Amino acid sequence: MEVFSDKLDVFWNGFLGTVQMCLLAAVGALILGALVAVLRISPIPPLRAVGTAYVTVFRNVPLTVVMFFAAFALPLLGSDASFLKIPGLRDVIKPLGTDLPYFRFATIALTLYTTAFVCEALRSGIGAVPLGQAEAARSLGLSFTQNLRHVVLPQAWKLAIVPLGSVIIAMVKNSALAAAFGVIVTLMGVVDELVSQQYYDAVPVFLGVAVGFLILTIPLGLLLDMVERSQKKVATR
Amino acid sequence: MTDALITLDAVNKWFGKLHVLRDVNLSVAAGEVVVVIGPSGSGKSTLCRSINRLETIDSGTITFDGRPLPAEGRAxxxxxxDVGMVFQSFNLFAHKTILDNVTLGPTKVRRQSTADARAYGMELLERVGIADQAGKHPAQLSGGQQQRAAIARALAMRPKAMLFDEPTSALDPEMVGEVLEVMTGLAKGGMTMIVVTHEMGFARHAADRVVFMADGQIVEQAPPAEFFAQPRTERARDFLGKVLSH
Amino acid sequence: MRLTRIAAVAVVAALALGAAACGGDDDKSSSNKFPAGSTMAKLADAGKIKIGTKFDQPLFGLKGLDGKPAGFDVEIAKILTKELGIKDDNIEWVESPSKVREDYIQQDKVSLVVATYTINDARKEKVSFAGPYFTAGQDILVRKDDDSISGPESFQAGDKKVCSVTGSTPAKNIEQYLKDKTAQLVLFDVYSKCLDALKAKQVDAITTDNVILSGFQSQNPDAVKLLGQPFTREPYGIGVKKDDKQFRDWINDVLEAAFKDGRYKTAWDATLGTNVKMPTALTVQRY
Known part of the structure; x- marks a missing residue:
């Protein structure tokens, strides 16, 4: 157990890496997921087809495969995802700005994969918004995008927040896979460093990693419970 | 009729095999109040909704203010x-306050300033008698209040015509009066209105013309006094007999 | 050279046959060759031996489909057992992962360990080593057209990226040369992914044992090159019971002889192949 006192900094750095990746992927997936959801309900058939194809592909392919493509196919296409070296952001989230692209690759993979699930959660939320809301907006002369932006999506977010939360919790756990694709400073990377290279006992290290994930996921779960309860209150009022 | 604001010419619509509008011809002049009545399933709601293209039609033409209805898009x-619509189930935006419901269209569609929209919105809420509810959310209001808010929302766009799709059918009986009162005020004020309703009282004293529909067809139309006193067709007599005996 | 080898084999074979012919309990056959009471004599008399090796180390000791390990370590061990007159079938291979090697020797679970066993002082406290019979070292593989990396020091500036595999000593060794681990080090589960990353210019170098890197170089001679300057030295020795100097010296004698007469080269060529360059001399440590 002395591994916790000796190597707390390793755990902390790994935790930070995971937090950074998850924050980026969550924000990215929520934005992209909303866009894909809009495609899926758009009145224009080719756009709908694109949205449907996206979800079909990314929801039905294992994350490992997506990660593999991001890490080994993007370079073949000549990309090292440097568009993610966003000024300002890369100063806060250091791994984003490194020459080494694997943090960016894994974040892209996690984002693209999670986007499909965000889209479906949102779409279920959009489906739960009564049709009359959109009709009323249309009858006022709002365009399709205005309708979405001001009427449908604000309500869909609320209805989708619980399923979205589950998607994000799953995403946090899925982020563990990044360690297998070259991202060493994450919670799972801690295992490699401490167990495989420095010969600490595996069980305490894994316990520490589990605690790290729980610190991230349990508050999320509690938050969702709270939201769910307050929604029930509104519904019964 | 040269001054017709709304014209339906040989309009047909099917829901699958169901022929819901059969060769409907109707012309509504500016400032005219037309009340559409008829048994349920007669197509009167569909007629109302097709005028602002919430329902598409399969053949025929609908003209508004001299121009045929555009397909999708900006037009x-x-x-x-320009066409206000009031729904049976109010359809107020559940996540917005009453005042925000009323100002959304003017600010986003008409590009009015928020201040102007709010000022006019409050004026309208005052007119329909719920100015004191402006800051509340729809779920906090009674059905009658909600429907009056929905009318204010439609009026905020300064429409050239108003469509009412059974505006009192979802209301508790004691709230029907307050909504009809607002509608009567509008009719007296010269608004062009098409009202689908079961409220024969409203038809009798607020309508310029009553249109009776059955099985997707306009069976007869006449000024209310004439229609209620002497319906020309058997179906209208039959319908009125059922409705008025209650 | 070839003749002497054949002769040597013939002699060993004759000795073994002789031992069989004269009956298993006859001490004289071994005492002719080995001092009485020596470990060699005991093993030769027993006609069987337990040898510790790795079962999961490619090129050195990797268990094959037939259930027996194969590799350079195994071949080196067989040179010794042939000298002892023990048939291959009478060798019991005992899987000896890194952590248990000293224990197995101390507890007599094995008579000797040939298992990519790096000689160091800490281990010499518990066991004795013959050899080394092989010197591994951590080296660096770079793209063929890249002259900007000359050794591990080239990573200190912080602009060069290096790949290795998870859970390896090489990854730990290179860390001390890095300015920023996050920005410079990438680890995969297998080296082939590192090679992809190197070719696609996502990383500038791969670091691990020179043996493994040599293999990659031989497969991709047009794309990559090995620096050939190991910056760690890992002499592989043969572990025996502590202070069994007699046995240790005998093993060293056999190793030297085998290097001279070509048996060492045969073992090398059959396992490490031509892609790892065989050293020109073998210098054992006698102590």
Whole structure:
């Protein structure tokens, strides 16, 4: 157990890496997921087809495969995802700005994969918004995008927040896979460093990693419970 | 009729095999109040909804203010902005306050300033008698209050015509009066209105013309005094007999 | 050279046959060759031996489909057992992962360990080593057209990226040369992914044992090159019971002889192949 006192900094750095990746992927997936959801309900058939194809592909392919493509196919296409070296952001989230692209690759993979699930959660939320809301907006002369932006999506977010939360919790756990694709400073990377290279006992290290994930996921779960309860209150009022 | 604001010419619509509108011809002049009555399933709601293209038609033409209804797109949105619509189930935006419901269209579609929209919105809420509810959310209001808010929302766009799709059918009986009162005020004020309703009282004293529909067809139309006193067709007599005996 | 080898085999074979012919309990056959009471004599008399090796180390000791390990370590061990007159079938291979090697020797679970066993002082406290019979070292593989990396020091500036595999000593060794681990080090589960990353210019170098890197170089001679300057030295020795100097010296004698007469080269060529360059001399440590 002395591994916790000796190597707390390793755990902390790994935790930070995971937090950074998850924050980026969550924000990215929520934005992209909303866009894909809009495609899926758009009145224009080719756009709908694109949205449907996206979800079909990314929801039905294992994350490992997506990660593999991001890490080994993007370079073949000549990309090292440097568009993610966003000024300002890369100063806060250091791994984003490194020459080494694997943090960016894994974040892209996690984002693209999670986007499909965000889209479906949102779409279920959009489906739960009564049709009359959109009709009323249309009858006022709002365009399709205005309708979405001001009427449908604000309500869909609320209805989708619980399923979205589950998607994000799953995403946090899925982020563990990044360690297998070259991202060493994450919670799972801690295992490699401490167990495989420095010969600490595996069980305490894994316990520490589990605690790290729980610190991230349990508050999320509690938050969702709270939201769910307050929604029930509104519904019964 | 040269001054017709709304014209339906040989309009047909099917829901699958169901022929819901059969060769409907109707012309509504500016400032006219037309009340559409008829048994349920007669197509009167569909007629009302097709005028601002919430329902598409399969053949025939609908003209509004001299121009045929546009297909999708900006032109259609502009037309809809000019045609107010009040729904049976109010359809107020659940996540917005009453005042925000009323100002959304003017600010986003008409590009009015928020201040102007709010000032006019409050004026309208005052007119329909719920100015004191402006800051509340729809779920906090009674059905009658909600429907009056929905009317104010439609009026905020300064429409050229108003469509009412059974505006009192979802209301508790004691709230029907307050909504009809607002509608009567509008009719007296010269608004062009098409009202689908079961409220024969409203038809009798507020309508310029009553249109009776059955099985997707306009069976007869006449000024209310004439229609209620001497319906010409057997179906209308039959319908009125059922409705008025209650 | 070839003749002497054949002769040597013939002699060993004759000795073994002789031992069989004269009956298993006859001490004289071994005492002719080995001092009485020596470990060699005991093993030769027993006609069987337990040898510790790795079962999961490619090129050195990797268990094959037939259930027996194969590799350079195994071949080196067989040179010794042939000298002892023990048939291959009478060798019991005992899987000896890194952590248990000293224990197995101390507890007599094995008579000797040939298992990519790096000689160091800490281990010499518990066991004795013959050899080394092989010197591994951590080296660096770079793209063929890249002259900007000359050794591990080239990573200190912080602009060069290096790949290795998870859970390896090489990854730990290179860390001390890095300015920023996050920005410079990438680890995969297998080296082939590192090679992809190197070719696609996502990383500038791969670091691990020179043996493994040599293999990659031989497969991709047009794309990559090995620096050939190991910056760690890992002499592989043969572990025996502590202070069994007699046995240790005998093993060293056999190793030297085998290097001279070509048996060492045969073992090398059959396992490490031509892609790892065989050293020109073998210098055992006698102590």
């Amino acid at each position: 259609l949105a502009r037309l809809r902005a």
